[in-house]
Amino acid sequence: MSGKSKYPEQFRKDAVALARSSDRPLRQVARELGVNHETLRNWVRTAEQAQAAPPAGGVSPEERQELRALRKRVAELELEKDILRKAAAYFAQEMGR
Structure with a gap:
């Protein structure tokens, strides 16, 4: 349309x-x-x-936008996970002293 x-x-x-x-x-x-x-x-x-x-390229504009948002969120979560892993290692080391 x-x-x-x-x-x-x-x-x-x-x-x-x-x-x-x-x-x-x-x-x-x-x-x-x-x-x-x-x-x-x-x-x-x-x-x-x-x-x-099916949309050209297999992905509609709405899906493309959602995919970008999800990729951004995954990157944020991976960064948070790395920070928490480092913090856990630090506190484990401090507790072992």
Whole structure:
């Protein structure tokens, strides 16, 4: 659902969700939304294709962002673990004296 459109992206997503969840005919849903039924049909088709096809590179932008955040968190945790290991060794040495 990309490209130049007079309809905002969120409106198109909501319209597709409504069309999928409604038991009313697509034509009726489109009429109620004030959209041409072929336009709505195209939005639904595009959404279905996007959902069925894996994202380019295998990772969506949301997943890529989450992956960056997780890698950052892993680096922080590894640093904390190293600090704690050194502190434990230090205190073990101090207790042994």
